[in-house]
Amino acid sequence: MDDTSLPRQSQGIPIKLGFVPQCDCAPIAVASELGIFRKFGLDVSLSRELGWASVRNKIYHGDLDATQSIAGIAFALGLGFGDLRCEVSVPLILNLHGSAITLSSELSPAEIGRGEGLKDYLKHSWKKDRPFTLAAAHRFSSHHILLHDWLRKHHLDSPDDANIIFLPPPLMPKHLESGQIDGYCVGEPWNSQSILAGTGWSTATSSELSHGHPEKVLLMSGRFHRERREESILLVASLLEACRVCQDPDFRSDLISILAMEKFTGADPEVLENSLGAAFQTGSSSINGSSFHIFHGDRVNRPSIDKASWVLAGLRDIGIIPEATCGSLSRIYREDIYRAAAQQLVVA
Secondary structure, X not given: OOOOOOOOOOOOOOEEEEEOOOHHHHHHHHHHHOOHHHHOOOOEEEEEOOOHHHHHHHHHHOOOOEEEEEHHHHHHHHOOOOOOOOOEEEEEEOOEEOEEEEEEOOOOHHHHOOOOOHHHHHHHOOOOOOOOEEEEOOOOOHHHHHHHHHHXXXXXXXXXXXXXXXXXXXXXXXXHHOOOOOEEEEEOOHHHHHHHHOOEEEEEEHHHHOOOOEOEEEEEEHHHHHHOHHHHHXXXXXXXXXXXXXXXXXXXXXXXXXXXXXXXXXXXXXXXXXXXXXXXXXXXXXXXXXXXXXXXXXXXXXXXXXHHHHHHHHHHHOOOOOOOOOOOHHHOEOHHHHHHHHHHHHHO
8 A cells, every 4th residue: 555645635624633631742732833733734623631541432432533542542442452442553653751650758768769668668667548559540551561560570569569540640649649549650740740749759760660662652543544544644744743843852942831731731831841851850869851751763653563562561461461462463553654654754
């Protein structure tokens, strides 16, 4: 199938594009605010979603044509690992990294460290009448995978050691502050929000836990690509260009201003600066922020099989999907669409 040399024209029907209000919606926000969608002849209508369950349901029911998504939802829908199944594709990786594990300020960094002190703390100092409780954004998220990896690394292997629940990302800081949870793994700016408020501190970033791991993807409805193929490729091309803009260090102050808009994250610019600036303040130290968010590069954005395999292996390890996976990964992770979109940038 040759998807190159496409005319730049809209069919007159807006493309319904979803996003969740956090820092890695940046390519979508930038493409909208800088007119990149219009440059490619696209009429795009953005839909701000509370969390990933909403994203999954709206793709399934046809309320969205494409959306920012956690990578695991593509497999849940495309391979039928959940209650819903439909044809979807991942033609673009939107970013690597960008998440962290944040613990309540009630747990001292001096005692917990990078996690090596957690087992002893829970054995000898835990006083609450409920289990130690952590939150992740979704069962099929990288955050769930990273939490399990972090707990196993520090010898907390049993379900009795920690209770993992699932919350929409914007609700996590309030649940931490109120004491309903003891920590969480989520994308930014929700870690920085708790850190700067003094209610939490970060024990590890996702780049430290699994360097190079894929984070958010562009999840596209199979029906949208079949029926509006030209626009679907131009959508990928426009977001790929936006990813390049987001990666530019000289654009970061502008990026923070865009993401601070109420229609995107509505977060305080100071919180976004902690996430997207040169240094990430963890609440116990300051670390180099250069690899915290990575938005662009062929090895970053290409929806390769090794990125798909990282997600599947992680979901298998935590028992979310069966050992045997049916179906071709290349049917979902569509490098052919990515190449066609990249070619549009070459000939632009």
